[in-house]
Amino acid sequence: MPTVDCDPDLAADRLQEAGVDIGSGNTPHEEWRAERDGAVAVAYDDKVVVQGSDPSSITMLLEEGGGRAHVYFDGACRGNPGPASVGWVIVTSDGIAAEGNARIGETTNNDAEYQALIRALEAARDYGISEVDLRGDSQLTVKQVRGEWDANEPTLRERRVRVRELLTGFDRWSLEHVPREINSHADELANEALDE
Numbered sequence: 246m247p248t249v250d251c252d253p254d255l256a257a258d259r260l261q262e263a264g265v266d267i268g269s270g271n272t273p274h275e276e277w278r279a280e281r282d283g284a285v286a287v288a289y290d291d292k293v294v295v296q297g298s299d300p301s302s303i304t305m306l307l308e309e310g311g312g313r314a315h316v317y318f319d320g321a322c323r324g325n326p327g328p329a330s331v332g333w334v335i336v337t338s339d340g341i342a343a344e345g346n347a348r349i350g351e352t353t354n355n356d357a358e359y360q361a362l363i364r365a366l367e368a369a370r371d372y373g374i375s376e377v378d379l380r381g382d383s384q385l386t387v388k389q390v391r392g393e394w395d396a397n398e399p400t401l402r403e404r405r406v407r408v409r410e411l412l413t414g415f416d417r418w419s420l421e422h423v424p425r426e427i428n429s430h431a432d433e434l435a436n437e438a439l440d441e
Contacts, residue, residue, distance in 0.1 A: 320357025
């Protein structure tokens, strides 16, 4: 059960900025309580105690500097264009902090890769990550975002602009192309969304 030594009022402000609702405590010793993604935070005089199935979903928001994570992303498409989905995984020093997947309708494979990167960046931002190392198996997406290749297709150009906007919200970031086997968990999540 993680304990974060902090000012409970500042901690409450930080959680509310991230969209977490703060409620009253259950006992006179509790200043407030908050719940997010399977975690419950309870504030006392000079600390916040976090418990539940995913405590990192709250502790990452309370840590100074927001922490660092490796973020893996992948888009999947059956046909090109065709039904598409995205998958992403946030990994911190404690292991997998969060993961997600979703169907995104009909689109191209390249657009699905971009949408996966956007969802991954939004999730990292929402989890309070301040330094992000992004990894994906789409060479086109990686090289276009890094400015090594041009993005001539209008939809991909718009997606690249959105990615770059999101990247400005991090203190530090890197984006690397990795082989599919290193990105296997994000790939599995994207394909699971298509199979459902």
